[in-house]
Amino acid sequence: MAIHVREFHDTNKEKIAELIEWLSSFGKTTNEGVTRLLYSKAWCEAQSALKNKMKAIGLDAYFDCVGNLFGRLQGTDEDNAVILTGSHIDTVIDGGKYDGAYGIVASLLAVSRLYASYGKPKKTIEVVSFCEEEGSRFPLTFWGSRNITGMYDIGHTRGLVDANGVPFMDAMKEAGFETEKYIQPIRSDIARFIEVHIEQGMVLERNQNAVGIVTHIVGQRRYNIRIKGESNHAGTTPMNLRRDAVVTASKLISFLTKKAESIDSQLVATVGRIEAQPNVPNVVAGEVEFSLDIRHHKQHVLDEYCMSVFSYFEEVAKSNDLIIDWKQWMNVEPVAMDAMMHSKIKTLAEQKQISFQDIVSGAGHDAQVFASTLPTNLIFVPSKGGISHNPQEFTSSEDLEVGVKLLTDILYQLAYE
Amino acid sequence: MAIHVREFHDTNKEKIAELIEWLSSFGKTTNEGVTRLLYSKAWCEAQSALKNKMKAIGLDAYFDCVGNLFGRLQGTDEDNAVILTGSHIDTVIDGGKYDGAYGIVASLLAVSRLYASYGKPKKTIEVVSFCEEEGSRFPLTFWGSRNITGMYDIGHTRGLVDANGVPFMDAMKEAGFETEKYIQPIRSDIARFIEVHIEQGMVLERNQNAVGIVTHIVGQRRYNIRIKGESNHAGTTPMNLRRDAVVTASKLISFLTKKAESIDSQLVATVGRIEAQPNVPNVVAGEVEFSLDIRHHKQHVLDEYCMSVFSYFEEVAKSNDLIIDWKQWMNVEPVAMDAMMHSKIKTLAEQKQISFQDIVSGAGHDAQVFASTLPTNLIFVPSKGGISHNPQEFTSSEDLEVGVKLLTDILYQLAYE
Structure with missing residues (x-):
């Protein structure tokens, strides 16, 4: 055991990058990306290899009944409160090496260093590798953290199939998690959750900051907008007799973009998908459907934006004799990170002369699931060019290491002091 | 023979509608549309049945080597100049009963009535059923009229395959037109061409006019526009750091639409197809491609419009740090119909108290192929709701009959007087 501990007790900044490479070998794609979908062969191999790593550094490693993997370092205090740290093991299809993976190996490395240097902590720490966050195999996100927090149970997977028609429960059984034995793996012993993650944006890089200390995770509202005009011959229909769904869509998209820019600099509104008929x-x-993804960390800003956009849509529908309707299919409320810990993390960063900034997370993370029920914090390291969900995803060893060091200090303060 | 002539010598307004129904039986689809693709079984049956009809009314019927079907009524004059009248037999997939078909049966009916009433004409008249105009089986339009006018030969079909991978030449052979025997079926004996057609637009219906006398057929320019911006995370990329191809496309589409409306009321510009990546x-x-279809009957208006639109595109590309490029894949020049005959047709319409108007054809027609080489005229009857290329395509018997009557009078004036 001691040998393994030594293996990890290494402040060489290359170590974290090596672990990232090692984990990326499970599910590596031909173009150096990673595809590690929930309950797939690559996923099983990665979780199993991580379990061995956890054991190797002296943690008690175990799975819950949905495939969340925990590595427990028992504390000496009598209370059973757990400090949970980690991220998710699943990836998008042909994603990068860092998304999720970084948070797991950073937590592993931080805990192994602490254990090697200071022995057992006062408070119990658990490193977690959540089974699922992305929703890239089945149309269900945060399957791991929502089970732990009691928000989802097996009933939520009923009827879900993957792109090959494999039912969720069959995939789960195949991976060794018997659905008949499912008991909601809710954890009431978790006192707080800390996650480190790549930013997946370009704010830190632009500002040349090593770390972003997240204040909020945005709320997300997603809609499908459908415009029903009239399909006509492109040559024989004068411009003034048209009810052109593409022209109307362009008008709405221009409006909603300008409105997003003007209402608040932190609001983002995205039309990523657009489909015309007959195209x-x-x-x-005659018809256009497009998606609208709106994010901000304050509910009232989201409300104000939606009200002004949809009242404009109504106005355009009326004055252009078209039908415009919208259906909301996602509504995630914004959450705040733990303010007390946030300020302590800032102090730690200052002491260690780490350049940092407050940042709002525009992406969803497991941290947002926990934040609604217990004190939670999230820390970002820079993403090169803001690229993520892509084999080109990259963070330098130096930047990765800064995140691990800061996490180590935070865990020390929380569990050892 | 006399019996057949009597069969057609019938001014009952239902007659033309009956012929339309009869012709639509070749290639009828389950939802009452018509699919009669070049050289298909339905196409062969329709041309063969039309050949029999031609013979039945006393015409000399014959095919040329690409499948254009002619029904000749020899004139008594010594010169060999031919007045050609008719339209195309092919349809789009699940098209209507009237597009093309109306022009053929109207010509047949007009000639049969003239023959029955007045016997042989001075000038030779030929009714034509062009083999192909739509380009809906192979990516090639006006195959019939462009062979007759010498613009296309068999070389233009090299490499062309249909949706099932069938080569053009194989389909042609299969229909009985041996490509080895191909000699360009150019006709130097045609003195003029007259076509009647449904409007495929809603101008006549809106103006409550029975007939549109076409002054010009528009020029058409078609482009693919491609915008290359940057694909980014919808949550983590602030609005001001985006190079969003959908937002840029919306801006361009709004501009080009407004510009089309303002530059000339007869200019039409259409973005019918739009595709985003990754969507x-x-x-x-990060990327959007859209089509741009521009039509007007004056070259200088097309030039002016294109110049202003593309210079705006350049400006936007520069100021938004995106790549915008465009590729032209169609350039059809506008053509004028024969002015002398146009004014005679107006006089005839006035004499017969037919409500009429000048109209520009926004759609392409066989008439445009002929108009560049010989005096040509085109007459429209109304299309209900402007609907075309659709099983819902409809023109009332009364409106169809008005077109036949006017064509009969025109042919009388041209061939009998």
Whole structure:
């Protein structure tokens, strides 16, 4: 055992990058990306290898009944409160090496260093590798953290199938987690959750900051907008007799973009998907459907934005004799990170002369699931060019190491002091 | 023979509608549309049945080597100049009963009535059923009229395959037109061409006019526009750091639409097709491609419009740090119909108290192919709701009959007087 502990008791900054490489070998794609979908072979191998690593550094490693993997370092205090730290093992299809993986190996490395240097902590620490966060195999996100927090149970997977028609429960059984034995793996012993993650944006890089200390995770509202105009011959229909769904969509998209820019600099609104019907060059499009993804960390800003956008949509529908309707299919409320710990993390960063800034997370993270029920914090390291969900995803060893060091200090303060 | 002539010598307004129904039986689809693709079984049956009809009314019926079907009524004059009248037999997939078909049966009916009433004409008249105009089986339009006018030969079909991978030449052979025997079926004996067609637009219906006398057929320019921005995370990329291809496309589409409306009321510009990449709700689109179809009957208006639109595109590309490029893949020049005959047709319409108007054809027609080489005229009857290329395509018997009557009078004036 001691040998293994030594293996990890190494402040060489390359170590974290090596662990990232090692973990990326499970599910590596031909173009150096990673595909590690929930309950797949690559996923099973990665979780099993992580379990061995956990054991190797002296943690008690165990799975819960949905496949969340925990590595427990028992504290000496009598209370059973657990400090949970980690991230998710699953990836998007052909994603990068860092998303999720970094948070797991950073936590492992921090805990192994603490254990090697200071022995057992006062408070129990558990490193977690959540089974699922992305929703990239089945249309269900945060399957791991929502089980632990009691928000989801097996009933939520009923009827879900993957792209190959494999039912969720069959995939789960295949991976060794018998659905018949499912008991909601809710954890009431978790006192707080700390996650480190790559930013997946370009704010830290632009500001040349090593670390972003997250204040809030945005709320997200997603809609499908459908415009029903009239399909016509592109040559024989004068411009003034058209009810062109593409032209109307362009008008709405221009409006909602300008409105997002003007209402608050931290609001983002995205039309990522657009489909026209019949979608041929010589026919005026009779129908367009597009997605609208809106994010901000304050509910009232989201409300104000939605109200002004949708009242404009109504106005356009009326004045252009078209039908415009919208259906909301996602509504995630914004959450705040733990303010007390946030300020302590700042102090730690200052002491260690780490350049940092407050940041709002525009992406969803397991931290947001925990934040609604217990004190939670999230720390970002820079993403090169803001690229994520892509084999090009990259963070330098130096930047990765800064995150691990800060996490180590935080865990020391929380569990050892 | 006399019996057949009597069969057609019938001014009952239902007659033309009956012929339309009869012709639509070749290639009828389950939802009452028509699919009669070049050289298909339905196409062969329709042309063969039309050949029999031609013979039945006393015409000399024959095919040329690409499948254009002619029904010749020899004139008594010594010169060999031919007045050609008719339209195309092919349809789009699940198209209507009237597009093309109306022009053929109207010509047949007009000639049969003239023959029955007045016997042989001075000038030779030929009714034509062009083999192909739509380009809906192979990516090639006006295959019939462009062979007759010498613009296309068999070389233009090299490499062309249909949606099932069938080569053009194999389909042609299969229909009985041996490509080895191909000699360009150019016709130097045609003195003029007259076509009647449904409007495929809603101008006549709106103006409550029975007939549109076409002054010009528009020029058409078609482009693919490609915007290359940057694909980013929809949550983590602030609005001001985005190079969003969908937002840029919306801006361009709004501009080009407003510009089309302002530059000339007869200019039409259509973005019928739009495709975003990667086209998912939570990713800022890095790339958009859209089609641009521009039509007007004056070259200088097309030039002016294109110049102003593309210089705006350049400006936007520069100021938004994106790549915008465009590729032209169609350039059809506008053509004028024969002015002398146009004014004679107006006089005839006035004499017969037919409500009429000048109209520009926004759609392409066989008439445009002929108009560049010989005096050509085109007459429209109304399309209900402007609907075309659709099983719902409809023109009332009364409106169809008005077109036949006017065509009969025109042919009388041209061939009998």
